[in-house]
Amino acid sequence: MMAAGRAAECGAKVLLIEKTYRLGSKLLLTGGGKCNITNNAEMPEMITAFGKDGKFLYRALTVFSRDDLIEFFTLRGVTMQTEPDGRVLPLNKKAEDVLAVLRTYLEEHNVSILHNTTVATIQYGSKNKTGLKGITTSDGKMINTTKLIIATGGKSYSATGSTGDGYEMAKQCGHTIEKISPGLSALESNSFFIKELQGLTLQDIGISVIVGDSKKSTAKGNLLFTHFGVSGPIVLNLSGTIIDALANKSQVELALNLRPDYSDKEFDKILSKDICSFGNRTVSQYFKKTLPPSLASVMEKLCSAIINKKCSVVNREERQRIASLLTDFRITISRARPIEEATITRGGVSLKELNPQTMESKLVKGLYFCGEVINLAGLTGGYNLQEAFSTGYLAGQSAAK
Numbered sequence: 001m002m003a004a005g006r007a008a009e010c011g012a013k014v015l016l017i018e019k020t021y022r023l024g025s026k027l028l029l030t031g032g033g034k035c036n037i038t039n040n041a042e043m044p045e046m047i048t049a050f051g052k053d054g055k056f057l058y059r060a061l062t063v064f065s066r067d068d069l070i071e072f073f074t075l076r077g078v079t080m081q082t083e084p085d086g087r088v089l090p091l092n093k094k095a096e097d098v099l100a101v102l103r104t105y106l107e108e109h110n111v112s113i114l115h116n117t118t119v120a121t122i123q124y125g126s127k128n129k130t131g132l133k134g135i136t137t138s139d140g141k142m143i144n145t146t147k148l149i150i151a152t153g154g155k156s157y158s159a160t161g162s163t164g165d166g167y168e169m170a171k172q173c174g175h176t177i178e179k180i181s182p183g184l185s186a187l188e189s190n191s192f193f194i195k196e197l198q199g200l201t202l203q204d205i206g207i208s209v210i211v212g213d214s215k216k217s218t219a220k221g222n223l224l225f226t227h228f229g230v231s232g233p234i235v236l237n238l239s240g241t242i243i244d245a246l247a248n249k250s251q252v253e254l255a256l257n258l259r260p261d262y263s264d265k266e267f268d269k270i271l272s273k274d275i276c277s278f279g280n281r282t283v284s285q286y287f288k289k290t291l292p293p294s295l296a297s298v299m300e301k302l303c304s305a306i307i308n309k310k311c312s313v314v315n316r317e318e319r320q321r322i323a324s325l326l327t328d329f330r331i332t333i334s335r336a337r338p339i340e341e342a343t344i345t346r347g348g349v350s351l352k353e354l355n356p357q358t359m360e361s362k363l364v365k366g367l368y369f370c371g372e373v374i375n376l377a378g379l380t381g382g383y384n385l386q387e388a389f390s391t392g393y394l395a396g397q398s399a400a401k
């Protein structure tokens with residue numbers, strides 16, 4: 001929508017072809033229906049949110065920045081508000097209003113829209129693949145054009161229309177598709193206690209990813225136990241590293257630190273004092289008093305040998321066992337949730353084959369890509385919509401030239 005609107009605003013005659021009966025179905029799901037359009041992060045942080053490939057976005061984020069995006073909506077009557085964690089959302093927290101602005105933008109610039117129409121193949125000039133001729137729809141209609149922007153999104157939540165078609169179209173044009181996998185995904189665990197902890201949220205804990213024997217990354221935040229495993233923004237952000245490790249057949253665990261603000265030595269002192277203060281009460285009573293009930297019950301199972309022991313007689317080794325459960329609580333990760341449920345799709349059209357100054361294909365003249373179909377995956381927090389809007393805007397104005 002942004003690409004089509006901007007191309008039309010720059011003077012092009014634009015036809016927007018949409019597979020489903022309505023535009024923006026996925027947009028309506030974003031941020032739990034509140035639409036977290038961007039993040040308050042400055043440019044360097046914005047780039048870093050996309051990992052090592054983030055610098056590809058430098059031009060797009062310069063041409064249509066975070067502030068430009070916020071202004072785009074504010075000037076059209078949807079005021080944006082920044083949350084304490086940096087997420088930018090409409091003040092009234094309604095994704096429908098964001099979608100309404102985009103629809104009006106299309107109308108204002110006379111973009112024609114074909115709903116319920118699927119682009120199936122891309123047609124080239126007869127002699128070589130360097131000139132675009134048009135597209136064919138799934139019902140066999142040929143539409144001629146020398147400029148085409150592919151903005152077909154990723155592969156998750158397929159009911160929204162995003163079924164990965166753009167990857168096939170890109171392949172037809174000779175593009176490389178970097179391996180597709182779920183991104184910002186919840187994780188499944190086969191640890192025996194998962195079902196018992198379902199519904200529990202642990203706040204402000206340390207979460208480390210352990211691959212084999214080595215610690216890969218650590219973050220701090222909230223973790224939610226679900227019926228299948230774990231979720232929450234930090235888990236989603238760490239899921240990329242985990243999915244790659246699982247694909248390499250490595251063993252992956254999450255190590256939870258419920259007391260992340262202390263060093264091991266400091267925590268040992270605190271724990272020693274705490275346990276001492278429990279005197280004749282048992283280790284079981286200590287867990288029940290200091291932890292949420294479901295977690296206390298799991299700790300009791302993991303510490304069964306000493307659970308009925310009086311705190312006053314807990315020895316150093318036993319205290320270390322308790323400390324390790326509280327600061328290095330391990331959850332085995334078996335796999336990510338299916339791509340259908342992922343927030344985004346990792347992988348996509350290779351960045352090496354796109355011109356970051358224009359979003360045009362380096363292989364086919366007149367062909368442009370933007371949004372999630374390209375090989376960029378941002379952290380959770382509004383970065384992915386910013387990427388879609390910025391690359392869409394740049395692709396639109398480049399194609400209109």
Ligand SMILES: Cc1cc2nc3c(=O)[nH]c(=O)nc-3n(C[C@H](O)[C@H](O)[C@H](O)COP(=O)(O)OP(=O)(O)OC[C@H]3O[C@@H](n4cnc5c(N)ncnc54)[C@H](O)[C@@H]3O)c2cc1C
Nearest residue numbers: 019030031036118119152153161162165371372382384385
């Ligand atoms: C549940 C959920 C919550 C999210 N929340 C956030 C959030 O709060 N903030 C954030 O930054 N990101 C969020 N995201 C990610 C964000 O929604 C996507 O990154 C973004 O929508 C990608 O935009 P896009 O335009 O590239 O693709 P899409 O929004 O997926 O749109 C692609 C469009 O192309 C159409 N299409 C596909 N194939 C064809 C074809 N062959 N012919 C014609 N039309 C076709 C589809 O029907 C669809 O309308 C969330 C994602 C999900 C699933």
